[in-house]
Amino acid sequence: MAAKADFETSDGAGGAEVRFTGRLTLARLGDLPARLDALGPIAALDLSGVERIDTVGAWIVTRTANAHDARISGASEEAQRLLQALADDKSEYRVHRDRRPMWARMLEQLGTASAGVWHELVGIVDFFGAMLIALFIQIRARRRIRWNAIVTRFQAVGVDALPIIGLMSFLIGIVIAQQGAVQLEQFGLDVFTINLVGRASIRELGLLMTAIMVAGRSGSAFAAQIGTMKLTEEVDAMRTIGVSPMEAIVLPRVAASTIVMPLLGFYASICAIAGGGVFSWIGLDIPPLTYIQRLREIIPMTDFWAMLIKAPVFGILIGVTGCYSGMQVRQNAEEVGRRTTSAVVAAIFLVIVLDAFFAVFFSSIGWN
Template structure:
């Protein structure tokens, strides 16, 4: 039977003298390190009784020597070679508990997250500037935009998204109408459900939910596609043959999302209004003709213009964020997933922040 690692010890004037026995290997250590740590200062180590030693066993001996200045005797040639290789290794292997308070750790995490977000915003702004420069060079050189690539992205960003955006918008319209009717019923004002559905759909929720959906579908697709191209060195190959990745890859995607967003936003608003109209017809007995006439009376034209102003901005933001995150892929396939997630999170966050800014800005202009 193979002897397990063990030791004998005796107390001396300078400290504890330890004599190891058996096989000082990883498979035979057992609880030896824990028992060895309970002895206190160790003055000498005798390895004459060790049948075999591996790197882990030599590291335990080396750590003891470094901690207490113990002298090693009786080492075999094999043990001497391992100890010689590890003698300069003074790394700290012990795991120390973080003794800071929870508030300190929380503040540190908040600070690190804030710095990361700030760097991400700076990177996106810098990438947007580089895209504008590339667009200016393309216009000045009188090179046509790659419309075939733009049309291909129309299919991905716009046409393929119509079913899910339409279904989502109809259901949102139903929810808005139902919740509004429940609250207004207390005052006998169910007819004003039409006001809430119409204005919320045209001015805010239709476009906002569309932007979130496009960020989840197309922004993530942009990041994943470009990230994969970075890993397979396709982008480096494009630069080698003199093709600008900004012109060939980024501009068509951003152009497609910018042009498509107003169309999708209008489509989503109409679907939400239809969903609210169906609920008003079925749940509140409001005829469709009355519903449409009331919408024409209460929806001001500037709500439509607000939607058309915000939609291209959201489209640019989603396209730039997705392409930027894809361009940041450097190492492996795992980073593609991380950057894709970052693209979705950053795009949705920035869309909501800009939507809040637009709401305050247009309200200050009196477009209420």
């Protein structure tokens, strides 16, 4: 049976002299590290009695020698090789607490995050430019447009999303009507709940919630699909046989999300208005006919045009962000998940920022 790791001590000048015996391997160490730590000052470590040593055993010896400034002797060729490898490793054996002031650490983290966000924005803009070049090439040579791929993405981005977007929008309409009615009935203005539901659904919330849902559903799918294709080298294979990944993979997805977003936004707005109408009928005793007539009076066409202008922009943004994140996958499957999460977060953030910009812009031109 292999000898258990052990040591003998003897008094020497400047401290104890430790002579190791047995096998200094992970399986045979036992409580040896704890007993070494319990010793006083150590002047020398003798490895001549060691039968075998592995990396863990060499690390124990190196740690003890460094802690007591002890000399090492009697090491075999194998032990010398391991000890030298550990000596060449400049990494710290212990994690030291960052003793810098909190404000310095916060500023460093803020700077790192800001640099990362700026790098991602520059990358997205660059990717968008490359996509426009590929689009121009396809427009000049119409036979290169992949209609089948675009129609397939219509199914994935639009048709398959109708149930969840419809249900979500219907419930949001009920929530808007209920919360608005609670506040307005204090002033005897229950009827203005229709104004709140109608304008909020058409102008803002219907399209915004749809964009967030599409970003989480389709944007993440774009990033995961393209990222997996990068890992399996399908994208490189396309380039090898002369097929442009931008034309074959990116443009169909971006085109589908751009074309479908206005339709989904209008559909979501109608579902939200329907939800508000159901609550108004049941909770406020407003007949459906009165509800519809009031909507026709208070919803201007500018709200409808504002929605149609914003929707394709949101679709382009979601498609480009998802495809860009997928194309950035380089190393392993873990990066696919990280890039997928990054695509969803970036798309939702940029959609909300652009929505705020559009709100200010439309207000400045009188589309209130």
